[in-house]
Amino acid sequence: MAVNASVAFDLPPLPTYTLRTRQDLIAAVPDNILTLILPIVAYWGLSMIYHYLDVNDYFVQYRLHTPAEVLKRNKVTRWEVVRDVVLQQVIQTVAGLAFLWFDSEETVGREEYDVAVWAQRLRILQKAIPSLLALVGVDAAGLAKSVSRSGYTTLAGAIAGGSYPGLTQSLVLNTGVKTVVPAFASWELTFAGLIYWYLVPTLQFILAICIVDTWQYFLHRAMHLNRWLYVTFHSRHHRLYVPYAFGALYNHPFEGFLLDTAGTGIGFLVSGMTTRQAMWFFTISTIKTVDDHCGYEFPWDPLQHFTSNNAAYHDIHHQSWGIKTNFSQPFFIFWDRLLGTQWTGDATQRYERARATAQKQVDLDAAKAPEVVPAVIVTEERAPERIVSTDGPAARTRLRRKTVDSLKGPSHGVPGSVLHN
Numbered sequence: 498m499a500v501n502a503s504v505a506f507d508l509p510p511l512p513t514y515t516l517r518t519r520q521d522l523i524a525a526v527p528d529n530i531l532t533l534i535l536p537i538v539a540y541w542g543l544s545m546i547y548h549y550l551d552v553n554d555y556f557v558q559y560r561l562h563t564p565a566e567v568l569k570r571n572k573v574t575r576w577e578v579v580r581d582v583v584l585q586q587v588i589q590t591v592a593g594l595a596f597l598w599f600d601s602e603e604t605v606g607r608e609e610y611d612v613a614v615w616a617q618r619l620r621i622l623q624k625a626i627p628s629l630l631a632l633v634g635v636d637a638a639g640l641a642k643s644v645s646r647s648g649y650t651t652l653a654g655a656i657a658g659g660s661y662p663g664l665t666q667s668l669v670l671n672t673g674v675k676t677v678v679p680a681f682a683s684w685e686l687t688f689a690g691l692i693y694w695y696l697v698p699t700l701q702f703i704l705a706i707c708i709v710d711t712w713q714y715f716l717h718r719a720m721h722l723n724r725w726l727y728v729t730f731h732s733r734h735h736r737l738y739v740p741y742a743f744g745a746l747y748n749h750p751f752e753g754f755l756l757d758t759a760g761t762g763i764g765f766l767v768s769g770m771t772t773r774q775a776m777w778f779f780t781i782s783t784i785k786t787v788d789d790h791c792g793y794e795f796p797w798d799p800l801q802h803f804t805s806n807n808a809a810y811h812d813i814h815h816q817s818w819g820i821k822t823n824f825s826q827p828f829f830i831f832w833d834r835l836l837g838t839q840w841t842g843d844a845t846q847r848y849e850r851a852r853a854t855a856q857k858q859v860d861l862d863a864a865k866a867p868e869v870v871p872a873v874i875v876t877e878e879r880a881p882e883r884i885v886s887t888d889g890p891a892a893r894t895r896l897r898r899k900t901v902d903s904l905k906g907p908s909h910g911v912p913g914s915v916l917h918n
Contacts, residue, residue, distance in 0.1 A: 506678040508617050510668060514607040522773070529600055532776040533593040536783040537586050543784055544743035547791045551741065559793045561812050561848075562739045565855040572736040578747045581733075585746050585753035592758050603772055608693070615689035616681045623659030630656070651682055698774060705764035705778055706828045712760040714832040718824045720752070737790075740808075740815050745790035757786075785827045806830045813840045818847055 521528050550556055554564070562570075627637035637656055645653035654661040666680040681689075720731035734748040746753060761782055765775045788800045789811045801807035806825055813819035822840040825833045833839040 508620055509613070509666075509679045509681045511613045511617070512609050514610045516604040516606045519603045519605045522776075528603070528772045528776065529597050532772055532779060533590050535776055535780045537590075539780050539783050540582075540586070540746070540787055541743070543787045544745075547742035547787075547793065550793070556793065556795070559795050561792050561794055561809060563852050563855065565859045566739045566852060567741065569855040569858045570738040570851070572738070573747070578737070578744045581748070581750070582743060582746045584750055585748070585757070588750055588754055589758045592754065592762075596762070600772075612686065612689045612693045613681070615692045616685045619685050619689060620659045620681070623655050625658075626656060627658045651684060654682065701768040701770050701774065702778060705761075705768040705770065708764040708767055709760045709782065710825060710828050710832065712763060713756055713826045714824050716756055716760075717826060718838065721821060721824070735815065735820065738815055738817070740790040740792055740812060742787050742791045745786045782827060789827055804829050813844060816844075816847065816851070819844070 519528070521531070523531060526534070551564075551567075630637045630640070637658065641653040641657035641660075644656060650663070651661070654664075661679070661682055664680040664682060665677050667675060668678045669675050717731075720726040730749040730752040734752070737744045737747060746757065748756075761779055765778060770778060785800055788798065789806065789808055791808050792812070794807070794809045795801060798807075801809075806827065806829055810823055810830065811826065814823040819840050822838050823830075823833060824838055825831075830839060
């Protein structure tokens with residue numbers, strides 16, 4: 498039987514815990530596999546929504562470019578874009594699967610313990626309050642007594658350096674001895690829970706974003722400043738002078754792995770995210786990248802207003818006159834601002850000229866189209882051509898009729914089956 502004993506505890510003790518395997522979000526799909534699937538689903542799902550708007554000419558008032566520009570200015574077909582994007586996603590998936598070999602099994606069960614650790618840290622921080630108050634000439638002990646008499650005992654305990662004599666709990670030690678130990682204040686556990694469940698994940702997410710933005714900015718900028726890197730790798734992405742949603746990941750496979758796959762992977766590892774956190778981080782990063790290339794400037798799109806790095810901002814980088822600016826991707830633009838690579842001019846007239854030029858080219862093509870006459874020639878009705886030959890001393894005349902065979906060849910574009918019917 499347990500008996501009472503006096504054991505000195507300066508801080509409330511931490512609870513025990515038992516680890517167990519985390520249940521998958523979807524029973525049939527492991528979380529780490531779902532982490533690889535969700536970004537691809539998000540990429541094509543969102544891209545097809547924008548593509549549907551494109552082909553049906555919805556919300557044309559918000560388009561950054563006209564259909565004529567898409568037709569005339571881009572140097573790559575949509576099929577080539579799809580092919581290269583799928584290739585990059587295959588590479589991403591293979592790299593993710595390879596990483597899974599080193600990925601340990603995630604467990605749960607120590608959440609209460611981790612919250613208590615943060616509560617202990619808050620209790621330790623309170624010990625510095627009397628010293629801080631002394632720096633400004635305030636007697637912490639006297640102030641605590643005054644506050645306590647007013648009925649604010651919890652606040653008084655914090656001012657006194659985390660002293661809560663009335664907060665205790667019973668604890669059975671490993672030896673079977675039952676003792677009385679300090680307990681946490683309710684506010685300490687509440688704040689500790691907020692820190693553990695919300696603040697820490699938010700800071701991890703922000704850290705991962707900063708890592709990705711830094712990684713992509715300097716590599717992206719290097720690929721523009723170094724001619725060999727640009728010609729060999731990055732120039733492929735800039736065949737899209739008029740970006741569209743599913744062209745967001747259109748680039749050289751090596752560049753795609755280096756910038757996107759490796760960048761987000763490093764952000765995930767350094768920030769210490771869990772698999773669940775990585776699942777949403779990778780997916781949100783993908784959605785943001787697609788949105789930055791969507792070709793629309795929607796006033797109600799939260800992703801285009803959350804940061805200054807949006808479709809309009811990145812579109813400038815895809816223009817020949819803005820290609821050495823706006824390197825930041827995919828979230829914030831702090832590196833462009835700090836290093837002076839942000840576009841600061843007025844691009845309105847440049848966009849107008851590009852639209853007018855592309856439309857003029859389309860109009861010229863349309864005007865030339867009716868001039869193409871079907872090459873069906875009835876040779877029987879052709880008038881004979883009289884040719885004067887100067888061979889010999891006397892002028893001779895002869896009749897020559899052009900034959901069907903004289904029309905054969907690639908220059909006129911008429912199939913032989915038509916000509917011989």
